[in-house]
Amino acid sequence: MGQVGANKQHGLYEEAKKYMPGGVSAGGRYHGIFGQPLYLDRASGSRLYDVDGNEYIDYYACAGAALFGYEHPRLRAAIDKAVEKGFFMNFDTEYHIELAKLFRKIFPSAEKMRLCNTGTEATLGAIRLARSYTGKDIVIKFEGHFHGMHEMIWYNHNTTAKIDQYGEVESVPDSLGFPDVSKEVVKNVVFNDIDALEHAVKKYKDNLAAIILEPISFNCGCYATRKEYLEQVRELCDREGIVLIFDEVITGLRMSPGSAQLYYGVTPDLTTAAKAIGGGFPISVILGKEEIMNCLNPLGKTVMSGTYSGALMPVLATIECLNMAMEPGFYNHIEEVGNALYGGMNKLFEKHGVPGHVRGIGARFAIYFGVENPEDDFDFRKVAEKMDRNLYKRFIAECLPNGLFFHDTAGPKSPAHYGITSQHTVDDVAITLEKMDKIFSKLGNTKVSL
Numbered sequence: 001m002g003q004v005g006a007n008k009q010h011g012l013y014e015e016a017k018k019y020m021p022g023g024v025s026a027g028g029r030y031h032g033i034f035g036q037p038l039y040l041d042r043a044s045g046s047r048l049y050d051v052d053g054n055e056y057i058d059y060y061a062c063a064g065a066a067l068f069g070y071e072h073p074r075l076r077a078a079i080d081k082a083v084e085k086g087f088f089m090n091f092d093t094e095y096h097i098e099l100a101k102l103f104r105k106i107f108p109s110a111e112k113m114r115l116c117n118t119g120t121e122a123t124l125g126a127i128r129l130a131r132s133y134t135g136k137d138i139v140i141k142f143e144g145h146f147h148g149m150h151e152m153i154w155y156n157h158n159t160t161a162k163i164d165q166y167g168e169v170e171s172v173p174d175s176l177g178f179p180d181v182s183k184e185v186v187k188n189v190v191f192n193d194i195d196a197l198e199h200a201v202k203k204y205k206d207n208l209a210a211i212i213l214e215p216i217s218f219n220c221g222c223y224a225t226r227k228e229y230l231e232q233v234r235e236l237c238d239r240e241g242i243v244l245i246f247d248e249v250i251t252g253l254r255m256s257p258g259s260a261q262l263y264y265g266v267t268p269d270l271t272t273a274a275k276a277i278g279g280g281f282p283i284s285v286i287l288g289k290e291e292i293m294n295c296l297n298p299l300g301k302t303v304m305s306g307t308y309s310g311a312l313m314p315v316l317a318t319i320e321c322l323n324m325a326m327e328p329g330f331y332n333h334i335e336e337v338g339n340a341l342y343g344g345m346n347k348l349f350e351k352h353g354v355p356g357h358v359r360g361i362g363a364r365f366a367i368y369f370g371v372e373n374p375e376d377d378f379d380f381r382k383v384a385e386k387m388d389r390n391l392y393k394r395f396i397a398e399c400l401p402n403g404l405f406f407h408d409t410a411g412p413k414s415p416a417h418y419g420i421t422s423q424h425t426v427d428d429v430a431i432t433l434e435k436m437d438k439i440f441s442k443l444g445n446t447k448v449s450l
């Protein structure tokens with residue numbers, strides 16, 4: 001494994017900057033610590049290979065989309081089948097019905113399904129649906145949670161804004177360009193605090209359509225949910241006639257086929273899922289109770305459609321992903337590899353006296369540099385206060401030239417989310433921990449320069 005930053009990478013970046021703002025095709029491709037995007041040549045199994053011939057064990061897994069790793073033979077077969085059939089879009093097939101049946105079998109909330117292309121599109125549709133079903137406008141979300149980049153929800157993902165005595169947080173958009181009026185219908189509350197939520201519900205209930213949440217917020221670390229809290233949220237929504245939306249775009253398939261809703265034993269009214277369900281293909285889904293889903297067109301007047309929605313290739317890939325996730329042993333392997341990694345890294349924190357810890361659930365994890373008490377993971381504000389971003393940067397700066405790929409997705413307030421794929425092995429973890437042992441031993445005096 002060679003050095004990151006060899007010539008071809010830099011040359012491509014210089015060229016890219018002439019044609020794309022910031023030299024990237026999507027803002028998130030930029031790697032803050034590397035100082036440019038990483039240009040890949042190819043990927044296979046658990047490995048990435050960059051244009052300079054460097055090999056990395058991948059711990060980003062395409063922001064969670066690559067749960068099944070790269071170049072998976074069964075996904076290749078699904079692609080081949082779509083190619084043979086003409087790889088069309090904008091038509092339904094018998095496979096769409098097969099897919100809907102699989103979702104119903106797997107996700108407790110999935111009485112009916114509607115397909116779309118991205119997580120952002122799915123949450124946009126679910127919120128629209130909740131509004132039309134209830135005839136109300138306001139959506140409550142939680143500080144630190146992320147549900148896609150649209151004006152209807154992208155607030156307070158990576159800020160700790162002004163908070164009142166009841167736990168309601170001033171809505172602050174995460175991008176410029178949002179109309180001021182949209183924040184009138186997005187309210188933010190601290191998570192894992194039922195009193196704060198009860199208070200907000202009481203305040204807004206005359207016009208409250210939905211509560212949306214990430215059942216485990218991997219978008220600000222691995223922000224775990226207290227099970228009891230989730231049950232209380234469910235009861236509250238039932239009592240007040242509020243649509244409960246679980247955004248399982250990351251948690252979907254992450255720790256069990258039934259996802260976080262089965263893991264916690266709490267069933268939402270609507271679910272959004274994307275990323276892992278399609279094994280990296282652009283597909284997302286809104287799943288939910290028949291009574292609500294039937295508000296969608298052509299039955300109802302809530303319109304949700306699109307040229308690429310349910311294109312054949314991602315549909316066939318998703319059928320394969322759901323089938324693989326249901327096979328015996330699939331999650332045993334993920335647990336075994338994940339636990340070896342998370343446990344091994346926690347031992348390294350201890351061994352080298354580096355402040356922090358790792359929390360992993362299923363195939364995804366967060367590294368909490370600077371946060372010594374794992375109980376703090378349940379509190380976004382405590383983590384935001386304690387997180388040592390400098391230590392995190394130094395860690396990643398050492399991982400890259402050592403052939404361990406961690407993208408830099410941490411916001412100013414919270415740790416990043418990372419992950420393994422089903423093609424990672426315990427041998428990958430052993431190699432990783434050996435390298436990390438040396439990396440952790442240096443953390444005290446590593447400089448961030450590549």
Ligand SMILES: Cc1ncc(COP(=O)(O)O)c(C=O)c1O
Nearest residue numbers: 118119120146147148247249250
């Ligand atoms: C929980 C959650 N919801 C929605 C989204 C948006 O998904 P996409 O990037 O496919 O639009 C993401 C993306 O990271 C996510 O993590």
